[in-house]
Amino acid sequence: MTILKKSKGFWLSIVVALIFFGIMQFFIANGMLNPFYINTLMFIGINIMLATSLHLIIGITGQFSIGHAGFLAVGAYASAVMTMKLEFPFIVAVLAGGIFAAVAGMVIGIPSLRLKGDYLAIATLGFGEIVRIILLNIEYVGGASGMQVSHLTTWPWVFACVMITVIVIRNFTNSTHGRACISVREDETAADAMGINTTYYKVAAFVIGAFFAGVAGSLYAHNFYIIQPSNFGFLKSFDILIFVVLGGLGSLSGSVLAAILLTIVTTFLQDYPETRMIIYSLVLILMMIFRPQGLMGTREITALFTHKKTKGDQKDGSHNTVA
């Protein structure tokens, strides 16, 4: 009974997300949504995947990693090679993007997990740059001029991947394994003393997080016609980091919400190129002054459903929980 009660918000969110998906799909299929909005929608989805996957590493496991664009790049290039060079179907490419990024996550994870805090941040930043420089120098994938990729990413693909990402990360977090990760974040010495294999869970968080960043990379690559190493610089990593911090460290729905809001803000600020970065920075500064704990703190939107059922029936708001 308690299980049902606890997951009520979860199922409600799923239903709302599916309804949202259906409406959008209807609009897109009937050509009622202009391509600019469709593109924004897909971009929001990809950013949600990036935000939630980094949330698992930073917000849950407490490993301050700022090389997330590196995993995105690995996924993007691996999947692009799969479809463009080796002519595999898209689904294989998406999975390959995830798997290659996960392997990269393990490779970076194991040695750098001896590092803590600032040192880990610098190491992961270095990793992101290394990936970018390597890609820049491989002629096979086009070097600096980038790689042509056909447009295969569609709204159903993005939606399905976002759903899977969020549900997997939620399920992982709400289990003994997620608690093990949180215990590492809270106090690594104590976690160790309680029989938690801290290295294992740190690597696991990196591998799962990197996998979904890689899947996001596959979708990203097949949405933009061309990918270039310069798309995956450290500024991209910081963008993702900002989603997580702004959403509230430790809150899954917070990262989702922040990814949606900030993507919309940046998209619409593109009309004002000269003031764009100023406004964006101001939003961040104000946010940190008035809500230093982030949009959601450490709470989840689903908590609203279980305690106050009447709240949160606004379509967009509740959609945020899962998609």
Add this chain to the structure above:
Amino acid sequence: MEATIPLLKVDSAGIRFGGLKAVSAVNVELFPGELVGLIGPNGAGKTTFFNLLTGVYVPTEGTITLNGENLKKLPPYKITRKGISRTFQNIRLFSELSVIDNVKVAYHSLAKHTIVGSIFRLPGHFSGESDMDEKALEFLRIFNLDHFKDEKAKNLPYGQQRRLEIARALAANPKLLLLDEPAAGMNPHETEELMNLIAFIRKEFNLTVLLIEHDMSLVMGVCERIYVLDHGQLIAHGKPEEIRNDPKVIEAYLGEEVS
């Protein structure tokens, strides 16, 4: 002591940090079911000794065996799984986790469901989690913390946090429980309650307890044997009344004799 085999045997163990001998040539034997005290002045190496036992530090000399098994070079989490569990001098709870989740973390190593099982919500996940829930609640009841179960650990009053830390250590299913100043910061009433509790869990869970404590009356009152550490070396060991009258201990720990 008698013919029984020691649960824990520390054979001339020690550790040096560079040129500093923090602990050296310590011999300790703990027998099943004992409640033993470890005392010594500030900086004597008591906590360092605990860190040696739990694998936080690897001893640079000597051996430590639990049930005849050498613990050398095992990482802390494996030592915990072998049966040594501890609390910390400065409370180290998982402060953002709820009270019950703190206990469940300690129970983690006994859980059978895998990461994959949890991600796909296979049946094993649900039975495993509800198992943990029950078990954790049981521990909280023993410690009278069950009505706080959904409270964040950091919101508990100090004394309760200490109790929770012991509950958590116990949930890891130890044979040997190491308590690092469990009564620090407690008032006499709380201390007495705590001591009753320790006596109770020791019987209930068939535990061996090693206790670091500053409160002399407490140590003298409950411990069956006492080891005294000073400047990283054992200077005495024996029954409380022997320790009380040992001139070396009096000099090192209780101060010069006032005749």
